[in-house]
Amino acid sequence: MFQEFRAFIMRGNVLDLAIAVIIGGAFGAIVNSLVQDVLMPPIGLILGEVDFSNLFISLSGDTYESLKAAQDAGAPTLNYGLFIQGVINFLIIAFVVFLIVRMANRLQRPQPAPPAETATKECPYCLSGIPRAATRCAHCTSELPVV
Numbered sequence: 001m002f003q004e005f006r007a008f009i010m011r012g013n014v015l016d017l018a019i020a021v022i023i024g025g026a027f028g029a030i031v032n033s034l035v036q037d038v039l040m041p042p043i044g045l046i047l048g049e050v051d052f053s054n055l056f057i058s059l060s061g062d063t064y065e066s067l068k069a070a071q072d073a074g075a076p077t078l079n080y081g082l083f084i085q086g087v088i089n090f091l092i093i094a095f096v097v098f099l100i101v102r103m104a105n106r107l108q109r110p111q112p113a114p115p116a117e118t119a120t121k122e123c124p125y126c127l128s129g130i131p132r133a134a135t136r137c138a139h140c141t142s143e144l145p146v147v
Helices: 002-009 012-046 067-072 080-107
Strands: 120-122 129-131
Touching: 002 012, 012 080
Parallel strands: none
Antiparallel strands: 120 129
């Protein structure tokens, strides 16, 4: 059983996945810091000195000066400011993943086009795939116009 587990763990794709999860977690921490410490303060300043982390609705009907004060009092809160920060985090991570995938796609070599003599065309009568050089359809036996 140990040998089977070891063989499973040592497969390349399992190790790649483990490394990706670790790097993804570290990247998430960097993006959280970017959003909370770099992006949200100027956005809050532009919107009238709003601190997004303190945007909440007290579901108990009481008024609290901050989210921490409401949580310390044990009041149920709807923390929409933290949700906004989470959405911004997600958008940044999704954009960076998009850029990485886009760059990886550009680095891949394009697949060579099939040679012209092995390429196929569509029969205009039965819409079956036939060799490009064919003069008669193998499926419906129609004579094909010369192209």
